[in-house]
Amino acid sequence: MSDIIVKNPATGEILATVKADSAEVVNTKLEKGAKAFAHFSKTDAYERAALLERWAELIMKHQDELAEIMTKENGKPLKESQGEVLYAKSYLTWYAEEAKRIYGRTIPASSPNKRLLVTRQGVGLVAAITPWNFPAAMMTRKAGPALAAGCTFIVKPAEDTPLTMIRLVELAHEAGIPEDVIQIVNGQGADIGPLFTASPYVRKITFTGSTPVGKLLMKESADSVKHVSMELGGHAPFIVCEDADIDYTVTQAIASKFRNAGQTCVCANRFLVHENVLAEFSEKFAKAAKALKVGNGLEEGVDVGPLINQKGFQKVVAQIEDAKAKGAKVLTGGTTHFDDEKGFYFIDPTILADVTLDMNIMQEETFGPVAPIVAFKTIEEAIEIANSTPFGLAAYFFTNNYQTGIYCQENLTFGILGWNDGLPSTAQAPFGGLKESGIGNEGGSEGIEPYLETKYLSIGNVKA
Numbered sequence: 001m002s003d004i005i006v007k008n009p010a011t012g013e014i015l016a017t018v019k020a021d022s023a024e025v026v027n028t029k030l031e032k033g034a035k036a037f038a039h040f041s042k043t044d045a046y047e048r049a050a051l052l053e054r055w056a057e058l059i060m061k062h063q064d065e066l067a068e069i070m071t072k073e074n075g076k077p078l079k080e081s082q083g084e085v086l087y088a089k090s091y092l093t094w095y096a097e098e099a100k101r102i103y104g105r106t107i108p109a110s111s112p113n114k115r116l117l118v119t120r121q122g123v124g125l126v127a128a129i130t131p132w133n134f135p136a137a138m139m140t141r142k143a144g145p146a147l148a149a150g151c152t153f154i155v156k157p158a159e160d161t162p163l164t165m166i167r168l169v170e171l172a173h174e175a176g177i178p179e180d181v182i183q184i185v186n187g188q189g190a191d192i193g194p195l196f197t198a199s200p201y202v203r204k205i206t207f208t209g210s211t212p213v214g215k216l217l218m219k220e221s222a223d224s225v226k227h228v229s230m231e232l233g234g235h236a237p238f239i240v241c242e243d244a245d246i247d248y249t250v251t252q253a254i255a256s257k258f259r260n261a262g263q264t265c266v267c268a269n270r271f272l273v274h275e276n277v278l279a280e281f282s283e284k285f286a287k288a289a290k291a292l293k294v295g296n297g298l299e300e301g302v303d304v305g306p307l308i309n310q311k312g313f314q315k316v317v318a319q320i321e322d323a324k325a326k327g328a329k330v331l332t333g334g335t336t337h338f339d340d341e342k343g344f345y346f347i348d349p350t351i352l353a354d355v356t357l358d359m360n361i362m363q364e365e366t367f368g369p370v371a372p373i374v375a376f377k378t379i380e381e382a383i384e385i386a387n388s389t390p391f392g393l394a395a396y397f398f399t400n401n402y403q404t405g406i407y408c409q410e411n412l413t414f415g416i417l418g419w420n421d422g423l424p425s426t427a428q429a430p431f432g433g434l435k436e437s438g439i440g441n442e443g444g445s446e447g448i449e450p451y452l453e454t455k456y457l458s459i460g461n462v463k464a
């Protein structure tokens, strides 16, 4: 297993070399995690809640340090990293509360001498594989409910961004969460994934990442019938109706599209704009995108950081080139700043007009700061375009007409909907995709369910 060289994607500077765990080390950790479940699952909900609260407090105490590590290894602007630290912490405090609400139930029996009880318990050792685009929050969104449910937890961070996670796990241990209850392993996904899925100690796999890798993990998990939760790719439509408040909609479009340089699963990917407001929206959106400052996220005033790596950069550039070749017009951006030798890759916020549905950018997830705009005539047509994808994670629609709004809510086949809202994610609400965007939810009261299983008890010969 080759060690991991962590680079700053804004400069190409080497930040650290992280030792990759051997298969033997990974398997030993998995065994320890499974053994720790025997006692951790017996702790009471108040004790687990207190541990999560203490971990959250330590995260707040170290918030500046964590945000700086995150910006250095991920490239996102410091203000976004600071926001992500708070977002990550919010999942721990939310699930500290949810730990106390894992209820069972009693069922009326059909005999006076029987009592029927349903109880809930943690599934066991949970193995998590997390992405580089949210190095902190995607882990706490899984660890929070897992630990609240009494599960033990082992996580493999993305190779591009392991440093934030290493620090978070150190803080978890400092908070008093036993070392075998929350563990980290490092290595390449292709090495660690099969060890997780093959292990008899792991009872659940939770993954955030691409749809092809998610499918593979699901197939590999089938042999031992593991629980799986999958937060996979998206291709979010952003529908601007004729009656939308265009100035407000532009602020939401900027937030949704250019957060994390467009490298989020929920970011708006396909802008569908009513033909009567197309010119106004396109002009204002392009003007606002042009005003965004691109650069090293540690520098003051930077709004958009680099792409994570060469592979991500090349995919986005290929989509821009394909669109241009098929007739798209660049309203702003389309320019790049990169250095293959040093290893940094920037793309200026790019808005494309005259986009047609056959362009790759309308078919594939982008994961970059590029917004294609397509005109529509009727809301039925917009919904049809929006739904014409195997993905179903997030969708946005902007209208002040309640009939149009409800129509969109009922007809869009997406798990997360923002009505006049470009940033719907929050700890207290469910986050999850339909179709090939995933299985299960994270966040909200729904987010603890995938870490619990149900036991039914029938008691007979009871004195009536």
Ligand code: SIN
Pocket (backbone or CB within 6 Å): 133, 134, 208, 231, 263, 264, 265, 266, 425, 431
């Ligand atoms: C993601 O990109 O998968 C997470 C985005 C969010 O939590 O808002």
